Amino acid sequence: MDKDGGPAGKPVGRRVVLGVTALGALGVAFGARIESGLNGVMSAISSHDPTGLTGLLPGGGGFQFYNVASSVPYRSAQDYTLTVDGLVDRPSTYTLADLMALPQTTLVRDVQCVTGWRVPDTEFGGVLLSELLRRAGVKPEGKALRFTCFDGVYSESLTLAEAMRPDVMVAHQMDKAPVTRDHGGPVRLYVAPMYFYKSAKWLSGITVTDRVIPGYWENYGYDVEAWVGRSNGRTDAPIDGE
């Protein structure tokens, strides 16, 4: 046996590699449960942390910030406009004040990202998409919607039937406060029954089209029909509806 352990030494290295791998696999299997179990503890800790550093720890039940453009776009509450056009009888443009003057709805649902992170019981307030479409008057040949954003890059899509659901809205409130710039404010889309990439941030345009035009991530292979229950391979029971 040589001085470095040599052939006769114990293969501790290999055991450690296999052990770490096994722990990782256990973490994947039970991570969802551990995460929801620790959520309360983590948010209790971060609410007493003035530095905000604990908010960066994984599983605090927080949002992750996603932006596909090169900088965070900005529209003030005064500058903001939302255009509804395409195959409609009455194309129109709404200011934030116009939207707030329409009938308001709130929805409390889990926000679910396709990669796995989830923010439970998030409240969104705003105008149902169906209300805006009713006001615009969709022409018979209108079959789908294309959403565009003032970041100039992002886009999304829904079929007309999906857009008419009572859990799909144009939101300007999140957790009883105006939607912040980072969360896609002043106005974002909220498609509760689907993965969160469908809920386009910084919404600036709704165009009624005769067919579905795939949105930003959908051009990179993500499902156009992003039901939390069904799409992207999931076969277990959906969280909501459908």
Added chain:
Amino acid sequence: MSESTGDTRNTQLDELRRFTTAERWVHRTTSALMLTAIVTALLLYVPGFAELVGRRRLLVVVHEWSGILLPLPLAVGLFFKGMRADMRSLNRFGPQDRGWVWRAMRHGTGLAGPAGKFNAGQKLYAAVIAGLVVVMLGTGLMMWFTELSPLNLRTGASYVHDWLALAIGVLVLGHIRMALKDPEARHGMRTGWVARRWARREHPLWEQELKQEKNSEPGRPS
């Protein structure tokens, strides 16, 4: 530089061969990939950085590929004898490694007892980071190809991926800190050669081993 023969070269410096060219390239390419993965991870995950940089699609692609390519240098390195020999020394723990990490934590690495070519801390670091890379690759692929697994497993995968990223960050920072404290160790990784004096101090069992090997080869020109 004088001519070098095998594991030692006799200049005024009296140096020992620590790493082969293949091993140093494996280290260089692996660390470049690892740092790319870490930097893109920070830009994707930390809200402040993500807000500053945006461009999520580009960062995601760079992060995915730096991660998936991470084991490649080591895999190629296994075709080289020196690499395989050092992998064996990293894997095997001898009597001198028993309790070494504990003693090093309590009294410092200098008083933890003699070490072979790699001390027990280096061996553990190699094994833990290798295991972590396996898990990061697996969980990363689950988040990359979302159709492969049901949602509750993907939630678990992203949870594990996020926490282990933190662990890897701490380990890599520790690794860099140890290197910063030891210029001769850095010299060894840069050139492949280390001073005998350094080897005698940091890895005495290895230094003795090389000396014995050299003496047991008769008729070798010196």
